[in-house]
Amino acid sequence: MRRMSPDVPLLNDYKQDFFLKRFPQTVLGGPRLKLGFCAPPYVYVNQIILFLMPWVLGGIGTLLYQLGILKDYYTASLSGGLMLFTAFIIQFTSLYAQKKSATVQRMLTTDILAEEDEHEFTSCAGAETVKFLIPGKKYIANIVFHSVLAGIVCALGTWYLLPNRITLLYGSIGGTAPLFVFGWITLCIGEYSLIVNTATETATFQPQDTYEITPLMRPIYIFFFVSVDLAHRFVVNMPVLEQMNQILHILFIFLPFLWALGTLPPPDALFLWAMEQILEFGLGGSCMSTHLRLLVMFIISAGTAIISYYIPSTIGGVLFMTGFGLLLSLNLSDMSFVFKHSMMKNKVGNKSEALPSGSEKLFMWKECVLYIIVLVLALLETSLLHQFAGFSQISKSSSQDIVGYILMMLLIIVWILKEIQSIYIFGIFRNPFYPKDVQTVTVFLEKQTKLLKIGVVRRILLTLVSPFAMIAFLSLDSSLQELHSFSVSIGFTRAFRMVWQNTENALLETAIVSAVHLLISSSDLWWNRSLNTGVKLLLVGVMRDRLIQFVSKLQFATTVLVTSWTEKKQRRKTTTILCILNIIFSPFVMVIIVISTLLSSPLLPLFTLPVFLVGFPRPIQVWPGAVGTTACVCADTVYYFQMVPSLTAALQTAMASGSLGLLLPGSHYLGRFQDRLIWIMILERGYTYCCINIKGLELQETSCHTAEAQRVDEVFDSAFEQEEYTKICSLNEHFGNVLTPCTVLPVRLYSDARIVLSGIIDSHENLKEFKGDLVKVLVWILIQYCAKRPTLQEDIHKSESKRETPLVILPASNTSPRSKSPEDTDSLDSKTFDDWSDDNIFDDEPTIKKGKEGKKQLKDFPGTNLPIPGSVDSQRVGDHSTGIVPENSLYKAVMLGFPAVDKGKQEDNAYVPLMDFSCSHSHLLSLPEEWRSNCMPKAIMKELSSLFPEDWYQFVLRQLECFYSEEKASTLLEEIAKDKVLKDFYVHTVMTCYFCLIGIDNVTPSPGHILRVFNGVLPWSGALDWLTEKPELLQLTLKAFRYTLKLMVDKASLGSIEDFKELASCLHEYESDWYIGLISDEKWKESILQEKPCLFALGYDPNMGVYTGRVLTLQELLIQVGKLNAEAVRGQWANLSWELLYATNDDEERYSIQAHPLLLRNLTVQAADPPLGYPIYSSKPLCIRLY
8 A cells, every 4th residue: 555645535436425315315325316327306305295194194193183083193104004004015015026027137337336326217216216116125024013113103193293292291292393394304214124125324334234223223213202101191100211312312313314424223233232231330340352252141140130129138149249240250161161061072983173272171170170169258248248337337348448448559559550650650661670682582581580479479369369358348238237228239230240240340340339338427418318229339430430431532533633633644634623623512522422332332534633522332343243254364364363362361461460451351352473463362361361352453554564674663662672771760752642551572583584685696606616516405305205214124024035135125115105294295386387488399209108018018927036137126025926017118318308219229228227225125215116117318317427525425324323233224225325226226217317407507597497406396307207296306406406505595695515414404303393394385384384493485576686595483482562542442443343334435545544643543444444454464352261
């Protein structure tokens, strides 16, 4: 993404026109009065008639009521019945038009966007006109349901807006007319969206309305307003209901504006948001990591509160609330998983790898035992203190006050211990106790030891001491000594649950209530007279949450407003006007922030400009889909996969010690290491556990991504990379940024180093040594390959008993294929070899025939072990049957690219070593027979053989460890090393592979040649087809080439290799600790997931014109982590949802996705769930234990 001028249009021309057509339709509930083409007048007239139809039908009933002909409920029934009948007529008319009209395929025009808006109208009631006016429903069930609902809405709406009723409600006829007129406009808007045509809502939660939930949005809110009026009608002597009804009647006429602005949520978002709010603030629970867990926990928690109300015994009710408060705050799904698989451990079979390990099971069982002990102690404490408070009059005041003082002291201590764990105190002052200049893991861990010990103390106070102290405070309360009222049941059920669910917040709330009680002891005040302790804690909890939200929203709004002027790259032509308007109308802006806070909804900055709206309330996860199910997976995703387990372990320590601050659902954290950005969100919080989601952002940085990533680095560097002489309490230089540094985490991951190989890969001396090293590495690779095959002791005995000097026999790898190692099975596209040749002119190249067919076949005579001259004994050792090998499969050679040879003389020019092994055990290290197939002329092979390093060959053989008996190993290897026949086979195969890679010319290979062969593109040669027909040998050859390149780089950077022993040690290290290959290979990803210590790849940078090397090294490194302003994230995500789902502004260069150094706007957009965002990795909900 390129950096753009801040005055880029917020919407392009087409999107502006599209928005100007869509928004009036949203305001009116569906009528399309602004079209992008010329339509007949009857199209508009029909829409107006359909829009006013509910008012006409309701007006009939209203007129009859005003004339005294019908009573109010008969009036409502009449209007509802007429509306039901009309709704069915409208829906069935739409069905008839859809069946009648035939699908016509029109020719595509060049302007596809304009074609989408084109409609052909033939008549006022034509099929095309009806389909345009009434699109119809997707499901038959919705036709019936929506039609019935439309009748009910019209009936209740008519009842709600009866003029006499409105006059009676306000005691004056002055406001009746406007309330009646505008109220019916609201009803018509709701009815039209339900049965005629549903408008696209600005408050869009789901990207696709699969089940047609959107039409229900407006009728639901109409039902809510009417339900309050009905309650006021049938419930007398309720002044609060009357006042609420009066307010809602006035607010009813403003519903269209609230719908148009997107302030009111759609039904699915409203349902999830309401459950979260009730569960958290009414029942003491927490937001859940999945919607299913939320629903289940809400039902169980509500049932717990209801049951506690009906328990007749006070002690029984208290014990019930205490026990279930602890149980419901635990992560029961993990424990049920352990119990389930413990019972089924004998039935798992091959799926045992999905189960926890033995140590994990033992740990979980210990955890369960700990929870049982805590539960027993909590119940014992509650019962004793409750009985004590019932018998002792002193306990009702002084004992609870003493416990209140203890709670306040605990709060102060826990808060102090938490603050000194992080880099900044209050996000402003640098913590003097935090280690300075944390550059390496070892230094940081040494300096952090004392802080970790302090964190253990805090953990004990928060996990064990504080909950029991708060239980003591609640058990001593006098409200629990009497039979429970509904308010007592709700308040104390929440209080006993909060003690465990979120101990820090519960400790703060209890300390505040205790302090207020000590400061204001008068019983005449409303706070002390009308409210019990449970309700007080509930109100304090709501105020605490809303106050935190208000401060965060105010900081976010201030940052958006100020940076729109101070940041030159964010300043637009309209910025001055917007700033002036925000200052003039600052009270209204504050009202918007307050309303957004009260609703716990995001503060939406339109297009991320200082134009603030109240976003619709939504769940804390913001997005509708399940967590971790979608991500834009790419080649870089594997780096996040590898680091997540280690990162989770590091987060466990940091969260338990308090380094990441207060852990609340909906909190966001950002981690940074090299080019990796990790987005962490807290989903759920409970007793000693926390559920999080980890996302990984893209590594291929755009200009906007880079600009914000650089600012993130600056923020972290100013906090963590400080010298020892820095001031003790320095200030946070980036306080206005939405990112506040917290701590660094030691994580085991790959460091990514990119080096320039210019001067190494293009050095003539290095390339000259490269050719010699390549032969040595080929020898080492092939010998190691053969040595890793299973030994054939039985075959050795058989061969020794038959003859002293065995013939050349087939090795075991030919009779029973060896399982290939993962490194030898990399895929290779044979088409890439075409890069080396202009044309393939050798269409009639001979091929090697296999099997028993051939014109000349030589058979072994039974009963003799002597070979027929000119043939090879192919008798299988494990099988006494004698194989017949055709002559042409032994002697026929590929002569492509060489001078023509007379038929009959071709075989004399081929180099085929046909001799017997001098050592009886040589066949154990012999190459597979198909690799010995000849394709090289004798003259060329003789010239290449001079390059074979015989001394290195013998050294490698003598260093092998492939025999069981160590005593005989040295002797056997010595004999094998002297076997000239075996050596000839290795010479033949190694030099043929060398010829395929380098050729026979004395010219050193070019850097481009090195790069192409490293990438698997071999030059054309006469032996190329022979090599490509043997995938396993081809992979070994490429591996040897890549090892040689890495060896050349190491020799150039670290120094030359002194002797063979050092060279062998270096190659062994490559084999065990390195993967050297292509980044695009699957083996590269497998090596990362298997945590191979090092990886190397060769590349070329066309922009700089240099050859590069990429080295990944697995080590424990420090990840910098900071906390993001949660409201800034929610606000930007709310704007993203509105901009893409409603305004359809998916322009990749739009203003709202451009880099913003303080808001981190581009990174925040990336971290959104697909399809709106594009993180390359997103984890499932991860459970972290906080102890």
